[in-house]
Amino acid sequence: MPERAKSYKPKHTARTFTAKPERQQSHERGYDHRWRKARAAFLRSNPTCAYCAAMTPPRLTAATVVDHATPHKGDPEIFWDQSRWVSACRECHNRKTATHDGAFGREVKPHPAAGQHSDNG
Numbered sequence: 415m416p417e418r419a420k421s422y423k424p425k426h427t428a429r430t431f432t433a434k435p436e437r438q439q440s441h442e443r444g445y446d447h448r449w450r451k452a453r454a455a456f457l458r459s460n461p462t463c464a465y466c467a468a469m470t471p472p473r474l475t476a477a478t479v480v481d482h483a484t485p486h487k488g489d490p491e492i493f494w495d496q497s498r499w500v501s502a503c504r505e506c507h508n509r510k511t512a513t514h515d516g517a518f519g520r521e522v523k524p525h526p527a528a529g530q531h532s533d534n535g
């Protein structure tokens with residue numbers, strides 16, 4: 415029978431304790447709430463990753479994040495314009511963020527092998 419490891423502290427749990435919810439500005443809180451709700455609703459309507467679906471052959475992947483096809487750069491008009499929202503899985507979102515944000519500004523067209531060729535500085 416395994417003993418209880420008393421000294422074991424899960425690091426990721428410990429880390430979440432550090433930030434006490436300090437006085438948050440009410441509009442920020444509302445903004446976050448609104449975004450979460452809007453994002454959840456968007457993902458319900460668009461449950462699959464658009465980038466995966468545009469691949470050849472298309473992949474069917476559950477979307478977990480809402481990506482901004484147009485970099486919003488803090489612009490609330492772009493930020494809240496759902497016609498610029500794209501459902502994405504984490505993998506595609508990370509890949510897009512890792513390359514350069516803005517590459518998808520014109521249309522949703524994923525790079526299947528992003529980072530492999532760099533013939534286009």
Ligand SMILES: [Zn+2]
Pocket residue numbers: 463464465466467475502503504505506507
């Ligand atoms: Zn994807």
